[in-house]
Amino acid sequence: MLVQPLRSVDPRQVPSVSGSPENKVAVLLNTNARRVDARVVKSLSHVVPEQDLFLSRSELDCKRIIQTVLERNYPMVFTGGGDGTFQGFVNEMFRQLEPRGRFSGKRAPRIGVLKLGTGNGLANYVNAGAGDDGILQDVVRARAGEVPGYRRMDLLQVDGKRTPFAGLGVDGKLLNDYIWVKSNLAKGMLKRVMSGPGGYLSAVAFKTVPHYLTNSTWVECEITNGRAGEAYRVGPDGKPMGAPIAPGEKIFQGQLMMAAAATMPFYGYGFRMFPFAGERRGMMQLRLGQLHAPTILANLPKLWTGRWFPEGLQDFYAQEVHIRFARAMPFQVGGDAAGYRDEVKLSVAQESVELLDFHGAMH
Template sequence: MKQRRRQLRHSFCILLLQLVTLYLLTSIPKVTSSSSKCFTSFVTPPLSSSSVCSRQQQQLKIESFPSHYHRRRQQQQQQLGMSITPPQSQQHQHHQTNENEKQQDKLSSIHVSSPSPFTANHHHHQDENTGPPVVILNTNARAVTPKLIPIVQSIFGIDNVYVTTTTEESIQAAASIFSDKNQKPNMIIPIGGDGTLSSVLNHLVDEILYSSSTTTTTLEDAMKALPYIGYIPMGTGNGVGSVVGCTIHPSSWTSSLNPLGKKKRKLERIKIACSKLKHMSEDMVTLRQQKKTLLEHTEEEFGIVEMPMIEVTHHNQDETFSKEQEQKKGDLCFFAGVGFDSLMLDDFKSIKAWSRKTGFLTNQLSSVMGYCVALVVKTLPKTVIKGKHRIKVDLMTRDTEALFVDHRRGDVVLPVSSGIGRSSSGPSSNKEEKEKTATKIFSGVTGILAAGTSPFYGGGLRLFPFARVTTNKMHLRVGRINPMVGFVNIPKIFEGSYRDKSASHGGCLDFIGDDFEAVVTTMDNEEEGVEEEEGEKKK
């Protein structure tokens, strides 16, 4: 009888969620513009609505939470850790093979660092890059079609366009780009989504760091040695594209009724964007050859925008590393998370794979609509009924300038170093780091732990509205609200205006800083029940 009731409740929840899908799809606001200035050297071509040129200045560190979600579920009760730290100049004196030594002070480590503002000395590495621009075109990106390839090749030349489908091909492209040391490209243009941009940057930095003939030994120097990165967003979410100004102006309702005309217009916009990026690259080379400073033309003509990235590394609580881990740097990204968001991402990937296999609504389910369907059909039932997104988090910070955003007082920012929480030095092989104590700022069960230097998570979702409050810090969010409460408030969450003002619950906690450290433990329903029971007894 109990099982029958449980099945009925489950069916009712599924039906209810499916009925409100229309509300969800019609309520999500669309982003048509964004901040015109960020902090990782993105250069926006003038009059372009679909392209951005960028150059990475420095690095951030953090382990990729989404990619480790299933592994954490399989290794229940095993504590994993992450730490988020800024790239200060004095921290980059370590060799890249000892990059993990910087994390020995963490319980288990994930690092996030933010770059400093764009300055003149970041340009001297660019003087050596005078070769023609090259393109890395990811055929897996949602909006990349076979018709696009010859268009791009006709603009940049066949030899300067790398068409990639697999990770191996992308790595080979990065190696080929830097093979000719006498003629390094002035600009590298990834065409794809946020994942394409991040993976290309990872492969390029890896090639600079680990090439047998390179003399670069730090991640900071590798980022400085990168050519300018021209970005044409053609993925599903395109969160980074929104931040640096790569937004496509909405078409009129009459033109949107013609799907063939819409595709033709999109190809035409991409063609124009590619042409402008090529001309920008040529102009930059000309300026250098004429010994003119590029900074004089940065803002007006090239629209350089700076934006920090995140480097994610990971090791277990005993701080042991495999040989493979010791030789690799962390993963560079713009946002990462564990819990609800990683679960929804996995569900979206499974729905997208199913749609491609069956041919059912392939284009629609590969877009933002696919995220909505995954949320309603798969993620919410799993989280509401089974609580699969729940994790236990101990969050600390060593950043003495870290801030807490108090929603109850109109988003007043308060320092978290003023005696909040307790201090813990933690294990460390670095004497200087041992002297720095960590302040515990949160401990408990939550549904999402995410950090980002980009306000947009993708598809217009402004999950990190405080990511641009300062130039070199990230926004870390601890989301503890019930999934159904979040579902009802999706429009506010999407536009970044949702605030939790409850005095006791603390459903949404927002922090701004450059050094966070977290120990994450996965838990099942039974553990959560025990946890809540013990909490009630203590009260």
């Protein structure tokens, strides 16, 4: 183990479940994730048979685990370790399921998300349980066949990778700043504080906002609708407005501080950045920002809950877009900083995933 054993949840407080074949569950934990420690592993070992609990320390581990998952035909798999862990699992799974892959023709398992990451955007989306008890209960309910419902989610395709969200501009800058904070400030007694929400707040306060108070946030940008189909401007009610934008036509020309897209509503910490994402199957929500830092800060609570629709935010439904900035902008993919880019193509992937949802109602 990479961590020393800690106090675990009393297994007598968790119901014992013998999963039937149709409810067989695999649990994949990323041991590099901040919240995946010996206590979590030991707690889950009380409700998940040893052969169904997998620990991944590397990409090679992940590849081997997914081979085992597909060989054993698990109908459900939980990922534990945050949005990045989910993203890595899904990309490797579809690589192995593709026509030339070893498991071509097999059906992808349904995927559950344990709330064990830093931001947990996906965990918020599927109403995953919080804390040790919530995590255990989600797994127990899945093994007992008591998942309230399932949610089909499309994925973005970016540089050959599948992800729930990606963006150029301010959001990428924040993630790059967060990495700087973790690398330079998350040491010693500050390590735990600066590796979670405190790290994000510190990045905003000491890096991102000061930068944009003294530097221009707006950069010339051209966005063109791809050839996959028509795009639509979206109103504050989430409904298309105006004439459709034909394939190959410009969606936007002008200055922006952000161009981002998603197939689910949340960034980390319950930030509902894309309130209309997931409402139209086969389409992403594209969000364009023309806002100043003081305005964002003044309206942050409404923006955070997806209830702020100023003129400086423009929303679209699209299947494929080409984004070109006049200079390289901070780039993020699935919540991970990905350097700087001046051009990127975003499209909706052919494959979608079916997520376990613990609230109930499903698309």
